[in-house]
Amino acid sequence: MSITLAITFIFFIILGRLLYVQVAWSSELKLRASDQWNREIPIIAQRGKITDRNGVILAGNRTSYSVFLRPNAVVNAEYTATILSGIFKIDPNAILEKIKGGKVSEVTIARQTDKESIEKLASYDLAGVYYSRDNSRSYTYGDALCQVLGFTASDGTGVAGLERFYNTILSGTNGEITYSTDIVGIETENSKVLYNEASPGDEIRLTVDIDIQLAAEDAMRSVYKSSGAKSVACVVLDPRNSDVLAMVNYPSYDLNEVPRNDTESLNALTRNGIVSDIYEPGSTFKIITAAADIEEYLRGNPKAFSTSYVFNSSRTRTVDGTKIKCWSDHANGKHSNQTLAVALNNSCNPCFTDIALSLGKETFYSYLQNFGFGKDTGIDFSGEAVGMLVPETAVRDCDLARIGFGQTVAVTGVQLACAAAAAVNGGNYYSPRFLKSIISADGKTVEEKKPVLKNKVISEKASQILAEMLEGVVKEGSGKHAYIEGYKVGGKTGTAQKYEDGHVAQGKYVSSFVGFFPADDPQYLALIIVDEPQGVYYGSTVAAPVAGEIFKDIIKIKNIEPFERTE
Amino acid sequence: MTENKKKAGDIPLLICVFAMACFGCLMIYSASAYTAEVQYGDSLYFVKKQLLGLALGTAAMLGACFLPYKKLEKLKYPAVIVAAVLLILVFVPGVGVTNYGATRWIGFGGFTIQPSEIAKYAFALFTAAYFAKNYKKVKTVTGVLPVLAVGGVFCLLIIAEPNMSITMCVGLLMLGLIFLSGTNLKTFLIILIPFFFAVPLLIILEPYRLQRLSAFIDPWASPKDEGYQLIQSLYALGNGGLFGTGLFNSTQKYRFLPFAESDFILSIMGEELGFFGLLIFFAACAFIVYRGIRIAKNCGDRFGFLLAAGFTLVYGIQVVINALVVSGAIPPTGLPLPLISSGNTSLIITMASMGVLYNVSRGN
Numbered sequence: 001m002s003i004t005l006a007i008t009f010i011f012f013i014i015l016g017r018l019l020y021v022q023v024a025w026s027s028e029l030k031l032r033a034s035d036q037w038n039r040e041i042p043i044i045a046q047r048g049k050i051t052d053r054n055g056v057i058l059a060g061n062r063t064s065y066s067v068f069l070r071p072n073a074v075v076n077a078e079y080t081a082t083i084l085s086g087i088f089k090i091d092p093n094a095i096l097e098k099i100k101g102g103k104v105s106e107v108t109i110a111r112q113t114d115k116e117s118i119e120k121l122a123s124y125d126l127a128g129v130y131y132s133r134d135n136s137r138s139y140t141y142g143d144a145l146c147q148v149l150g151f152t153a154s155d156g157t158g159v160a161g162l163e164r165f166y167n168t169i170l171s172g173t174n175g176e177i178t179y180s181t182d183i184v185g186i187e188t189e190n191s192k193v194l195y196n197e198a199s200p201g202d203e204i205r206l207t208v209d210i211d212i213q214l215a216a217e218d219a220m221r222s223v224y225k226s227s228g229a230k231s232v233a234c235v236v237l238d239p240r241n242s243d244v245l246a247m248v249n250y251p252s253y254d255l256n257e258v259p260r261n262d263t264e265s266l267n268a269l270t271r272n273g274i275v276s277d278i279y280e281p282g283s284t285f286k287i288i289t290a291a292a293d294i295e296e297y298l299r300g301n302p303k304a305f306s307t308s309y310v311f312n313s314s315r316t317r318t319v320d321g322t323k324i325k326c327w328s329d330h331a332n333g334k335h336s337n338q339t340l341a342v343a344l345n346n347s348c349n350p351c352f353t354d355i356a357l358s359l360g361k362e363t364f365y366s367y368l369q370n371f372g373f374g375k376d377t378g379i380d381f382s383g384e385a386v387g388m389l390v391p392e393t394a395v396r397d398c399d400l401a402r403i404g405f406g407q408t409v410a411v412t413g414v415q416l417a418c419a420a421a422a423a424v425n426g427g428n429y430y431s432p433r434f435l436k437s438i439i440s441a442d443g444k445t446v447e448e449k450k451p452v453l454k455n456k457v458i459s460e461k462a463s464q465i466l467a468e469m470l471e472g473v474v475k476e477g478s479g480k481h482a483y484i485e486g487y488k489v490g491g492k493t494g495t496a497q498k499y500e501d502g503h504v505a506q507g508k509y510v511s512s513f514v515g516f517f518p519a520d521d522p523q524y525l526a527l528i529i530v531d532e533p534q535g536v537y538y539g540s541t542v543a544a545p546v547a548g549e550i551f552k553d554i555i556k557i558k559n560i561e562p563f564e565r566t567e
Numbered sequence: 568m569t570e571n572k573k574k575a576g577d578i579p580l581l582i583c584v585f586a587m588a589c590f591g592c593l594m595i596y597s598a599s600a601y602t603a604e605v606q607y608g609d610s611l612y613f614v615k616k617q618l619l620g621l622a623l624g625t626a627a628m629l630g631a632c633f634l635p636y637k638k639l640e641k642l643k644y645p646a647v648i649v650a651a652v653l654l655i656l657v658f659v660p661g662v663g664v665t666n667y668g669a670t671r672w673i674g675f676g677g678f679t680i681q682p683s684e685i686a687k688y689a690f691a692l693f694t695a696a697y698f699a700k701n702y703k704k705v706k707t708v709t710g711v712l713p714v715l716a717v718g719g720v721f722c723l724l725i726i727a728e729p730n731m732s733i734t735m736c737v738g739l740l741m742l743g744l745i746f747l748s749g750t751n752l753k754t755f756l757i758i759l760i761p762f763f764f765a766v767p768l769l770i771i772l773e774p775y776r777l778q779r780l781s782a783f784i785d786p787w788a789s790p791k792d793e794g795y796q797l798i799q800s801l802y803a804l805g806n807g808g809l810f811g812t813g814l815f816n817s818t819q820k821y822r823f824l825p826f827a828e829s830d831f832i833l834s835i836m837g838e839e840l841g842f843f844g845l846l847i848f849f850a851a852c853a854f855i856v857y858r859g860i861r862i863a864k865n866c867g868d869r870f871g872f873l874l875a876a877g878f879t880l881v882y883g884i885q886v887v888i889n890a891l892v893v894s895g896a897i898p899p900t901g902l903p904l905p906l907i908s909s910g911n912t913s914l915i916i917t918m919a920s921m922g923v924l925y926n927v928s929r930g931n
Binding site for chain 2: 003004008010011013014015017018019022023025026027028029030032033036037180181182183184188190506510
């Protein structure tokens with residue numbers, strides 16, 4: 001009797017223990033075990049395209065393959081290493097180390113390899129070696145817009161430019177194929193295969209117009225060659241909302257053959273200088289000073305000069321004991337009887353010194369603030385510089401006097417272009433932007449980005465007056481090389497000396513021109529920057545014609561009718 | 568108590584034993600087919616061997632059924648000597664076969680046998696015969712001494728292989744049989760004392776046992792080494808749940824669980840057949856033990872009683888230890904599940920012992 005009891009007792013102890021393990025503990029054990037039961041092969045998500053404002057593909061995908069290796073499923077390590085190194089040009093010892101290291105269950109052997117390599121690999125049917133589809137980025141226009149578009153790393157993540165800035169939108173979510181295997185990773189005969197689909201990244205549609213971009217690229221390439229400059233850059237905006245239509249930095253590089261091996265030159269070539277670099281604008285900045293004066297005059301500020309006021313024709317002004325000179329010698333009646341419009345035509349420095357000093361620090365600085373100087377424009381791009389503006393509390397009259405004609409101030413190209421756009425578009429400052437809309441892989445618009453109006457800078461009236469004056473600059477002043485017969489082009493030249501270690505660098509200039517058209521309803525605005533041209537260095541001769549070229553191309557591309565026909 | 572009185576033998580026991588052995592072949596197929604295919608290129612590798620064991624075992628069982636068990640009483644010394652010689656042969660180079668760091672087998676041509684499996688039964692036979700003859704001496708320590716001596720020598724030889732689990736079996740069997748012999752409590756307690764010292768001593772001798780012990784307490788502390796076997800066994804049981812994954816549907820048999828066809832076949836059974844499957848299986852085991860005890864109790868003579876009780880104990884102890892090891896209730900140790908695990912020595916001798924039980928039940 002007692003023995004039966006003992007047997008029963010032991011029987012229930014065993015069953016109790018089994019009940020605990022098999023029922024109460026079961027789900028936790030299964031969860032832990034699923035790690036060893038299942039293997040995954042990643043499915044790489046299709047990266048979103050980058051297109052121009054009309055949907056032309058700028059960055060697309062080419063099908064490629066990734067190759068993986070499971071060390072413990074490899075049958076013959078030496079043989080496998082030899083074959084793989086032959087196909088993918090990798091050191092066989094490195095592969096052998098990966099196979100025998102045994103630390104990780106899966107190693108990546110190659111990414112973004114072509115179909116031929118994979119076909120070769122498949123013919124060997126190596127145990128423990130797997131491949132899956134991958135994406136390689138393909139850039140339709142090679143080097144066009146290269147600093148803006150940027151590129152991706154071998155694992156497909158964006159590492160530069162918009163590829164990086166909008167990486168999360170573009171990259172999508174990788175999926176995986178899960179299947180059950182035996183202990184060394186060999187698929188079992190009753191394997192349950194689970195597909196977890198990858199969700200493709202979204203397309204980003206840019207504000208850029210590839211036709212205008214290519215026209216700008218051509219123009220910049222030729223001025224780079226003809227001027228012997230260190231570098232050239234250009235931005236074309238739609239002044240009505242600061243959409244970036246084109247952006248060029250030259251020299252450039254081919255996005256399909258990124259020079260990854262030379263880090264130094266890669267850093268230089270991939271730099272989007274027009275957003276990230278600052279320069280002393282020189283006379284193009286007079287647009288801002290003029291805008292401030294006109295607006296203040298219209299508001300009835302007695303310190304502002306009327307448009308009919310004739311400036312003192314002396315070549316020099318003495319401020320805080322320092323003498324400020326005009327670039328011109330004012331001899332033989334040059335730069336005499338100048339109204340504001342004539343001063344712009346002549347680009348006469350002392351007149352703008354007068355305006356800055358007359359308006360005073362407080363008033364003039366409020367305009368500089370509103371025009372976005374000394375702060376970022378908010379462009380959707382990494383690494384934007386904010387420029388250099390002496391703090392209002394520290395600024396002396398001699399500084400203020402020079403800021404009036406674009407010295408003692410440093411700006412980025414994008415800052416100046418946006419400020420100029422605001423000055424001539426009716427007085428509205430918009431943040432510049434690249435992203436126009438986000439479109440899903442199946443073609444639906446996910447988000448339509450609206451232009452960002454930051455603030456009002458001047459009244460519509462003042463803007464109109466200014467635009468007219470700047471049209472005069474191109475018609476009869478220093479900007480005449482940008483003139484196009486039958487079209488109203490406005491603009492302003494700039495020639496600034498470069499500084500090195502706090503001193504004027506002899507013979508080094510930045511020649512620039514900011515132009516727009518049609519002057520009475522601006523739709524295109526271009527800023528051309530030529531850094532260190534050899535020989536002739538005036539903005540009027542070096543930079544202005546380039547804007548003219550680009551505008552002519554735009555007229556052709558967009559088939560814009562002239563406002564008047566000439567016989 | 569009259570001799571030669573014929574009783575109806577315990578046929579249900581034989582049927583149960585035979586059915587279980589057949590079921591064992593099925594489970595071995597399920598647990599080993601994949602591994603066997605990978606390792607030997609023959610998915611039936613283990614099953615074929617087991618089927619041979621089943622044939623021999625059935626023959627041995629039927630033979631034992633008709634062999635009057637009382638003749639075994641005279642074989643107590645030959646049995647002990649043969650068992651001892653076989654146990655010693657394990658250590659003879661060229662004869663002993665080493666596997667997984669332990670020398671537990673002796674090889675004859677293509678076959679290997681495991682002497683410790685035979686020793687258990689030889690010891691049970693010797694003890695039953697000795698106590699049957701010297702039943703008056705059992706109340707003193709000196710009277711029990713020959714049993715302790717034989718058991719002690721066997722234990723030493725087995726632990727030297729090393730084989731902790733069968734040593735434990737023999738030790739427990741020794742205690743069980745001494746208890747059943749009708750000794751008094753005082754003698755029994757005196758005998759019990761050395762057993763308490765045995766466990767710490769064994770751990771000091773072989774430090775790996777301490778690692779096994781710690782691995783048992785927290786197997787996930789060393790999931791790749793000491794803890795591995797137990798973790799894999801628990802994964803199998805956990806995956807089975809209440810109803811199991813279905814016959815042949817084990818995941819753990821894909822080489823995750825070592826010894827899936829032998830010492831840990833219970834894990835695969837638990838995975839494929841679930842808790843309810845194991846419930847039925849253990850009910851069958853309990854049935855065998857119950858019938859064995861009933862046969863012992865109903866047997867008229869002292870030898871038959873002790874022999875039947877001893878053989879039943881050998882079977883029962885192994886089932887219990889195996890179940891506790893597999894479910895992680897006691898530290899892991901390698902012990903086959905009798906009648907199920909792959910291994911011919913164990914299968915043949917267990918079936919033969921069941922034949923002896925049947926013979927005892929007939930009162931021959």
